[in-house]
Amino acid sequence: MKISSQQVNQICKGDEEIAGFFHELLAQNQQLMERVDQQAKEINELKMEVHELKRQLGQNSKNSSKPPSSDGLRKPVNQRQPGGKKGAPKGHQGHTLKFSAVPDEVIEHRIATCPNCHQSLQDAPDVGYEKRQVFDLPVPRVVVTEHRAYTTCCPHCQCTQQAPFPKEVLAPVQYGQGFTAWVAYLNVYQLLPLERMSQLLADMCGVCPSEASILWMLQNVDSALEPLETEIREQLGESPVVHADETGFRVEGKGQWLHVISNEKWTLLGVHESRGSKAIEAMGLLPGFSHIVVHDCYATYFQSSYPFSHALCNAHLLRECISIETYDGQQWATSMREFLQESWELAKTSRVEGIPLEEELLQTIEQRYDDILTEGRQEWSKADSAESRLAKGKKKQSKAANLGQRFQLHKEAILRFIRDARVPFDNNQAERDIRMAKVKMKVSGSFRTKEQAKRFARIRSVISTLRKQHLPILASLASALRGQFSFART
Structure with missing residues (x-):
């Protein structure tokens, strides 16, 4: 409670010495x-800064968009189901060596x-046999083919004529198409440096081909x-x-930036200095x-000039929900994560059975989605309001609020997978x-x-497509040459 000068004079009954002492106090x-107010603001700012630093230090491939390779030496969470003998995870198709x-x-x-x-x-006479087979690789060797273009003198006109070489034989000594295919495979697919x-x-x-020879071969393949x-x-x-x-x-x-557009059968890669619309164009x-x-x-994909429809990667959203759960403790993120996982299980069952989800169930799913966000809006708005009361200047929106909005x-776009069986739950295809x-x-x-970067993108596009279509890579590259x-x- 603030005391006025008039109240001080009344208390001191006109004694100026006591009144001065009161004013000083x-x-x-x-x-x-x-000072207490200023320290409270600084403490709140430091708390928010520590909170954000903890979030950044705790980010990994499970709660953010960081790749698994960035997790370092931390022990990964075992995704295998317990029980049974040790070996491949449940559902893995094994590859057994067959006769x-x-x-x-x-x-x-x-x-x-x-022996008896x-x-x-x-x-x-033999009465039978037992067979065993050994699969082995012979020592590789280069096969040298010599092309001889003979010169013949015409007996009629006495002109000397020489037979042409095949169009692919351009130099006195060169590497063949099979060797070139191996070079492209090792460099672009197996990623061996020169x-x-x-x-x-x-x-x-x-x-031992030289670096210049390898680059020349890659140029021919490109x-x-x-x-x-x-x-x-x-x-x-199409x-x-x-x-x-x-x-x-x-x-x-x-x-x-390396861009990819792909599906389960085809892969197209491209290199561009821009991440946005210039690269897409x-x-x-x-x-x-x-x-x-x-x-x-x-954001670039949402330009109004693009005619395509959108489906968002829910795996990214799940990881962001986990981050909000862990570092902000907001319940709506947990509810949304569980909701998306349950909805995907329903969609998978529907696709296995070949029966679309009923409209009534779809509306129930969408209503639950809205209800979670209604509750979440109160939660993240309350948290943002509490942080902004003591913050200096304009307070930026929290990660929880950004995700909720x-x-x-x-x-x-997020729920498209429940209505369209062609739409996957995530964007793992492009990421792979x-x-x-x-x-x-x-x-x-x-x-x-x-030029080397664009060459890599084109060759990798074709090899990835060959892999997806179960076509022989080396033989196909040699045929393409x-x-x-x-x-x-x-």
Whole structure:
């Protein structure tokens, strides 16, 4: 309670000395109150700062968008179901080595003498055999093919004519298409750097190509695969659902972006200095795409000029809900996480049975979604209000509020998987297709030129597509180099 000067004079009954003492005490008290208020504000700011630092230090691949490789040496949570013998997780399809119906070589083993009576078994008839097969790799070697273009003198006109070499034979000594296919596979798919790849080839087959030769071979593969990249783009353009994502990439020592558009059969990668609309325009697929794109809620995808519909990655949302649960303790995030997981279980059961969810159930699911956000709005608004009372200046919105408003704004895109059986729950397809590019960056650090980066993207696109369609990679690349390969139309 603040005391006025008039009240002080009344209390002191006109004694100026006592009144002055009272005024001095009141001034000191006011200063102390202001200092306490200032310290309370500073303490609150420090609490919020510590809270945010704890959140950042505690981020991992389970509660944020950070990749698993960033988790370091922390012990991962075991996702396997308990019980049963140790081995592959439940549902994993094993790969057992099976007998070959047509072995390349058969070695017969016979016994010469009976161990019991020492009788010779040289002429005894066989009554059966037991077979065992050994799968082994022969020592690799390079096969050298010499092309001889003979010169012949025409007996009629006496002109000398030389037979032409095959169009792929351009130099006196060169590497063949099979060797070139191996180089592309090892460098772009297995991500071996140039020097280690030269060492591997030298150890395997005694031929050590130079770095310039390897780059020349990759350039030839890149040119041969351009028509196949066009096929991939066309097939993705006709797909009802595609996945899109992007990740940081270093080219010429500078940060750029590797973009992916893919589905379960096709992969298209592209490199661009921009993460946003310029890159999307350069890839030339999404600006005219009129079906569904699954993505991670990056704002660029929501431009009104793009005709496609949206489906958001719920795996990202689940991780953000876990973060809000852990560091903010807000119950609505727990309810939303459990709701999304339960809804996905219903959708999976519906897809296995081939029966769509009934409209009444769909409306119930959507109503529960709205109810969770209604309760959550009170929770995050209350928390934001408590933080902002003692904060200086304009208070930015909390992560919980940002996440909640994203749920409100993109309800249709988030829940699209319950109404459309073609839409997956997450964007894992695009993330799998782009993940190994981060390994490439760890191995090589940076691409030396933009041309090398674009070459990597094109070759990787084709090899990834071959893998998805269970086609032989090396044989297909060699056929493409001869201009004799194309994907089967779907």
